[in-house]
Amino acid sequence: MKERTLEIRLSDQSYPIHIGSQLFSRLPTLLLQQGITEDRRLMVITDNQVGKLHASTVVETLREAGYVVHLAEITAGEHSKNLLELERLIGACIVAGLDRRSVILALGGGVVGDLAGFVAASYMRGISFVQLPTTLLAHDSSVGGKVGVNHPQAKNYIGAFHQPELVVFDVDSLRTLPEREVRNGFTEVIKHGLIWDVHFVSWLETHVDSLLQLEPTHLIEAIYRGCQVKAAVVSQDEREQGIRAILNYGHTIGHALEAVSHYQHYKHGEAVAIGIAGAVRLSQKYFSLPMEIVERTEALLNSFGLPTRIDENWSMDELVQAMRRDKKARNGKLNFVLTTGLGKVELVHEISTSDVEDVLTQIWG
Numbered sequence: 224m225k226e227r228t229l230e231i232r233l234s235d236q237s238y239p240i241h242i243g244s245q246l247f248s249r250l251p252t253l254l255l256q257q258g259i260t261e262d263r264r265l266m267v268i269t270d271n272q273v274g275k276l277h278a279s280t281v282v283e284t285l286r287e288a289g290y291v292v293h294l295a296e297i298t299a300g301e302h303s304k305n306l307l308e309l310e311r312l313i314g315a316c317i318v319a320g321l322d323r324r325s326v327i328l329a330l331g332g333g334v335v336g337d338l339a340g341f342v343a344a345s346y347m348r349g350i351s352f353v354q355l356p357t358t359l360l361a362h363d364s365s366v367g368g369k370v371g372v373n374h375p376q377a378k379n380y381i382g383a384f385h386q387p388e389l390v391v392f393d394v395d396s397l398r399t400l401p402e403r404e405v406r407n408g409f410t411e412v413i414k415h416g417l418i419w420d421v422h423f424v425s426w427l428e429t430h431v432d433s434l435l436q437l438e439p440t441h442l443i444e445a446i447y448r449g450c451q452v453k454a455a456v457v458s459q460d461e462r463e464q465g466i467r468a469i470l471n472y473g474h475t476i477g478h479a480l481e482a483v484s485h486y487q488h489y490k491h492g493e494a495v496a497i498g499i500a501g502a503v504r505l506s507q508k509y510f511s512l513p514m515e516i517v518e519r520t521e522a523l524l525n526s527f528g529l530p531t532r533i534d535e536n537w538s539m540d541e542l543v544q545a546m547r548r549d550k551k552a553r554n555g556k557l558n559f560v561l562t563t564g565l566g567k568v569e570l571v572h573e574i575s576t577s578d579v580e581d582v583l584t585q586i587w588g
């Protein structure tokens with residue numbers, strides 16, 4: 224099994240992303256390589272499910288290496304990604320005596336990563352943090368520095384850009400993931416192929432079974448290639464002034480579905496998978512894309528057990544209203560990331576509401 228490392232280079236900072244097996248046992252060495260020495264107090268933030276399974280390994284390894292380590296837990300799930308939890312966690316950091324040199328370690332999936340990252344961005348106006356992703360989906364969320372929480376009406380509306388010092392992806396932690404979470408994570412992997420790299424799309428098409436079984440070599444390769452795409456995009460446009468918007472492929476509809484279902488019915492990857500099905504159909508309209516691309520996209524998502532149809536009777540009006548709150552919208556006009564072929568996307572402005580409604584009708588039910 225090959226361990227892979229890549230470096231994400233930004234204008235005023237760069238950091239490594241390590242992907243491999245048994246990496247949590249090497250955490251002290253990896254922290255020291257980034258200048259995080261034993262005299263810096265650590266706060267591990269996790270959720271109650273990941274906490275039960277993986278926190279003791281991480282905390283004990285670090286304590287044995289001489290670090291002072293505190294631990295704070297949230298309740299697992301998207302509903303914890305809110306301002307009240309942010310305030311509670313900041314309280315835990317104050318009680319633990321964290322200072323400006325202290326470091327937060329986000330141990331968990333994207334919910335923990337986004338929330339703990341925002342704690343790090345806000346505490347004393349910003350301290351260092353490290354991402355320790357434990358879901359497949361978090362290969363995306365742990366890289367690139369988007370941190371934040373949801374507003375009840377709009378996804379990720381409160382947040383910051385705050386880059387981690389280091390990402391350590393110990394793929395052994397994925398062994399305890401429920402099957403639905405494994406499938407959920409593949410959406411963002413597939414998205415990275417669809418927006419950037421047709422060869423990666425073909426590779427995914429031919430490795431479905433081994434990937435779903437979490438075969439380590441293929442798994443590391445998939446995570447590495449996904450992170451490579453994310454790093455390439457973010458290093459060109461850290462704060463989404465332009466090209467970074469392409470990472471939002473499938474998210475205009477996806478985030479709206481999450482919001483109208485009160486962040487309860489769909490997992491993020493499931494909502495985005497349906498959103499990709501909508502976006503590829505809209506692309507067919509705008510770019511006369513061959514039907515084969517629509518079919519291949521949906522077949523790839525379905526082969527990983529992901530949905531491509533809206534399965535509930537949400538209100539069309541509420542969905543469209545939620546889409547108007549998409550962060551890519553300008554002056555109330557919808558902007559969508561659309562595809563011009565496998566591995567290629569662009570941001571298209573002023574998409575008409577009736578075209579969107581038409582596509583939603585196609586993917587409903």
Ligand SMILES: NC(=O)c1ccc[n+]([C@@H]2O[C@H](COP(=O)([O-])OP(=O)(O)OC[C@H]3O[C@@H](n4cnc5c(N)ncnc54)[C@H](O)[C@@H]3O)[C@@H](O)[C@H]2O)c1
Nearest residue numbers: 272299332333334335357358360363364369396399400491
């Ligand atoms: N910041 C970004 O760039 C970015 C990118 C993509 C997604 N996101 C955000 O990420 C969030 C979704 O992340 P997620 O899908 O990882 O959800 P999550 O963090 O809620 O994790 C999913 C579930 O799996 C459990 N879990 C996590 N790791 C486990 C493990 N190793 N073993 C067993 N159970 C485990 C968790 O307790 C939780 O119940 C959304 O809020 C989304 O908006 C952010």
Ligand SMILES: O=C(O)C(=O)C[C@@H](O)[C@H](O)[C@H](O)COP(=O)(O)O
Nearest residue numbers: 363367369378379467470471474550
């Ligand atoms: O990193 C990005 O940029 C992304 O768009 C990645 C998305 O997968 C992720 O869900 C992100 O949190 C969405 O960002 P938002 O700005 O649309 O909330």
Ligand SMILES: [Zn+2]
Nearest residue numbers: 411474491495
């Ligand atoms: Zn996403």
